[in-house]
Amino acid sequence: MTHSKLILQLESLEQKYRVLEPDQQQRHELSKHVKKFSDGFLNQIDDVPTFINDHQLAESIAIDSEAESLATIIDTYQSQVVEKGINPASGGHIGYIPGGGIYASALADYMAAVSNEYSGVFYASPGGVAIENEVISWLKKSFEFPDSAVGNLTSGGSIANLIALTVARDKHKVKNEHVTRAVVYMSSQVHHCMNKALRIIGLEDVHHRSIRLDSNSRMDAKDLDRQIKFDKEQGLQPFLIVASAGTTDTGAIDPLDAIAKIADEHKLWFHVDAAYGGFFMLLESMKSAFAGIEKADSLVVDPHKGMFLPYGLGAVLVKDRQAVFHSHHYSANYMQDADGENSMLSPADLSPELTKHFRGLRMWLPLKLYGVEPFKACLQHKLLLTHYFRDELRSLGFDLGPEPDLSVSYFWYPCKQIEPNIFNRQLLKNIHADGRVFLSSTLIEGQYVIRMAILSFRTTVSTIRKAMKMIRQALSDTKLQLVDK
Numbered sequence: 001m002t003h004s005k006l007i008l009q010l011e012s013l014e015q016k017y018r019v020l021e022p023d024q025q026q027r028h029e030l031s032k033h034v035k036k037f038s039d040g041f042l043n044q045i046d047d048v049p050t051f052i053n054d055h056q057l058a059e060s061i062a063i064d065s066e067a068e069s070l071a072t073i074i075d076t077y078q079s080q081v082v083e084k085g086i087n088p089a090s091g092g093h094i095g096y097i098p099g100g101g102i103y104a105s106a107l108a109d110y111m112a113a114v115s116n117e118y119s120g121v122f123y124a125s126p127g128g129v130a131i132e133n134e135v136i137s138w139l140k141k142s143f144e145f146p147d148s149a150v151g152n153l154t155s156g157g158s159i160a161n162l163i164a165l166t167v168a169r170d171k172h173k174v175k176n177e178h179v180t181r182a183v184v185y186m187s188s189q190v191h192h193c194m195n196k197a198l199r200i201i202g203l204e205d206v207h208h209r210s211i212r213l214d215s216n217s218r219m220d221a222k223d224l225d226r227q228i229k230f231d232k233e234q235g236l237q238p239f240l241i242v243a244s245a246g247t248t249d250t251g252a253i254d255p256l257d258a259i260a261k262i263a264d265e266h267k268l269w270f271h272v273d274a275a276y277g278g279f280f281m282l283l284e285s286m287k288s289a290f291a292g293i294e295k296a297d298s299l300v301v302d303p304h305k306g307m308f309l310p311y312g313l314g315a316v317l318v319k320d321r322q323a324v325f326h327s328h329h330y331s332a333n334y335m336q337d338a339d340g341e342n343s344m345l346s347p348a349d350l351s352p353e354l355t356k357h358f359r360g361l362r363m364w365l366p367l368k369l370y371g372v373e374p375f376k377a378c379l380q381h382k383l384l385l386t387h388y389f390r391d392e393l394r395s396l397g398f399d400l401g402p403e404p405d406l407s408v409s410y411f412w413y414p415c416k417q418i419e420p421n422i423f424n425r426q427l428l429k430n431i432h433a434d435g436r437v438f439l440s441s442t443l444i445e446g447q448y449v450i451r452m453a454i455l456s457f458r459t460t461v462s463t464i465r466k467a468m469k470m471i472r473q474a475l476s477d478t479k480l481q482l483v484d485k
């Protein structure tokens with residue numbers, strides 16, 4: 001190809017992809033549609049159902065060669081995404097562990113995406129990595145971890161737990177021939193991502209010990225100690241204890257201080273999964289419930305739960321900096337410019353990721369903008385609201401699970417005429433068909449119970465009033481269907 005032909009062809013291709021770089025006028029037009037959508041979404045959020053039990057999706061999601069207008073695409077998003085399933089941004093989401101979605105984080109995500117900061121490596125984005133590390137430092141202070149600890153911001157709790165367990169595995173040299181002798185200790189209430197993580201990192205075949213629970217679903221530390229001693233006598237190699245600070249099912253906080261002592265005595269890795277409950281520790285009144293968390297070797301929290309951020313932010317803290325580095329650092333020839341002398345630790349050295357979303361900004365910006373006080377007030381509010389909801393349910397004749405440690409609890413209707421499991425299953429079906437507020441269910445020792453998890457910043461007294469109206473209706477419908485038929 002001659003030089004001039006080459007230039008012609010380049011120009012023609014540039015014409016074809018020019019749409020990828022809209023000018024200011026076009027950007028303005030595009031953002032107008034998005035702004036209209038987000039205003040509409042937020043203005044109505046308290047008036048639309050939380051759950052729409054419709055999983056039938058339209059063709060309009062399909063990607064084909066035909067270009068569509070942004071308005072049409074947003075219509076598809078509204079009808080096919082927003083108006084189906086659970087609305088996770090709604091305060092009426094009090095099932096599973098709710099998320100949040102504070103607006104300031106959405107704006108931070110927008111800025112991070114527009115500037116496309118490369119926050120994986122200090123050399124590329126010293127400021128971006130400093131912001132990530134500042135968020136980690138704030139977490140270290142909040143959870144009383146030493147300055148020398150390191151951390152990583154992940155996409156969520158599952159990946160954060162995966163990183164911690166990988167470091168524990170490598171630190172304790174649980175390799176090939178040792179795997180079938182190694183032992184992990186957890187309660188049956190541990191989040192299932194722990195079992196997933198063990199399988200992913202090649203530890204599916206380690207011995208899993210399920211430690212007994214007390215009547216509040218907390219790990220029984222005596223049973224833990226007994227099990228470890230027994231396993232050692234058998235010539236096995238205990239190496240890891242996983243405790244929970246806020247279990248998914250009941251919000252229970254394991255006795256962290258007692259577990260820390262046992263871990264120390266037997267020289268085991270002590271990991272705490274505080275993905276759901278961790279941020280309640282910001283409250284002075286709750287600190288004692290978390291005593292011992294500062295003794296963990298590694299800790300996971302989920303800011304997309306307890307800090308009300310939009311989905312996409314978990315965090316792991318680990319005390320042994322060298323061990324995290326050992327498991328995750330890699331050098332390659334094409335990275336040689338980045339291996340500077342004075343550099344800060346880079347996220348790429350502490351996690352499986354290299355290129356990553358600049359997710360630190362979505363937490364850093366709201367903390368800079370508002371300070372921590374509104375977050376603490378919101379967490380305190382959720383604890384009190386849980387009591388309010390329980391009081392209301394009790395006066396409607398429901399039986400309740402034990403006094404919760406945090407904001408997860410459960411209840412059931414003690415129906416005399418119909419097997420309670422059958423009755424409560426139908427009751428939840430009716431609640432889901434209504435959808436004003438979304439609740440979930442679980443099994444507690446074989447008993448079917450309805451589960452509440454109050455954590456969305458949008459859940460207020462008026463949400464609970466709405467929930468009670470809905471539950472009252474569903475209860476009388478269920479009686480009609482099953483008892484008075």
Ligand SMILES: *Cc1c(COP(=O)(O)O)cnc(C)c1O
Nearest residue numbers: 097156157158191193248275276
């Ligand atoms: C939510 C949760 C997880 C998993 O975190 P994701 O952010 O969903 O990946 C792990 N442990 C506990 C206790 C949780 O509540």
